[in-house]
Amino acid sequence: MVSKIFIQKSLFTVLLMFLILTLATIPIINNNRVLRTNLEIRDNEYTPTNYVYLINQDHYFVKVGIHINQKKKAKLIPNIITYLKIDNQNIPNNLNGYIPKKAKLLNYKLEDDTISLNFSKEIMTSSKEKNKQIVAGIVYSLLEIKSIKNIEIMVEDKPIDNYPKKLNHRIGINQIYNLKKRNNIQRVTIYYLDKYNTYYLPITKYINSKKSKIEIIMEELKNPEEKNVISPLNNNINLINYREEENVLYLNFDKKIEEINRQEKEKVMNTILYSCFANYDVNIIMIEIENQTLDYYKRGES
């Protein structure tokens, strides 16, 4: 009798342990998901609905695909802000947010192409550099929402110091100032890959140049000057010519661009497209090969 009770108890304990272990190994299913890397999007059932900018281990902003189960544009805003907070558990270990944990989004508004945010005073820190980082990250992340062109940031109903009221890509991200003279200054934002070949990494460069922005982008992508980035574009690919007409940027390449394999081609096209959309106020980029149209990409869909 004793042994029967003992066997029943043991069986029950084993079953309970099995149940606990099984439950512990099943991942918690969230509506909001971060994709580990931008470069495996096509193989992931959770295709990104949005992109945000987070800080990598080298302290650069990188563009990260996230999945937010929310179709209403206004409701996306607080979800995106949550991703940007320091020590957010939903983002990969090697990345971090920058909005202080105690900062609260008091209210927000979406009107036409402008998002207005009103934060609690904890959003600003005592470090000017950190504050610049916070502003740049918020602005670039929210400008990734389709058709959003301006961001307004308030702290307890007051505009932030040293910034214009409406913020956009002109504020720059991961800025590098490489000026030798005070004239012919160009501001160009170029999207490379980070040195781990995992995320796209934008750098806003201030340089002296008489060349057009697309010429600077192509030169930089062929031969990046920066050490912490890599570019998938090799020296053989040539942009024959380009033109901007009625909201469309036409890029006409030579046939060597067709020789790139499929996986590399996606990276090459993304670095070019992201860079062009960051510098040209166009809604469509048309890719041509020796004057024959190959493909076109809409802003926010590439």
Place this chain on the structure above:
Amino acid sequence: MNNILTPREKEIFQLLIDNYRTKEIAKKLRISEKTVRNHISNVMQKLGVNGRASAVVELLKLKELSI
């Protein structure tokens, strides 16, 4: 660091980065070339930098100028 530049200094530096020369700035603002140089020199002193390019870099960082 609010309003590090006076409106006149800001006007002069904005013209400088728009590729205007000292002579052209003086003509446009109806002031002497010497006054333009004085304004530029004052700004460099405020920022603690040598040279116009360094001053432009600092002013871009401080969001006092925009491109």
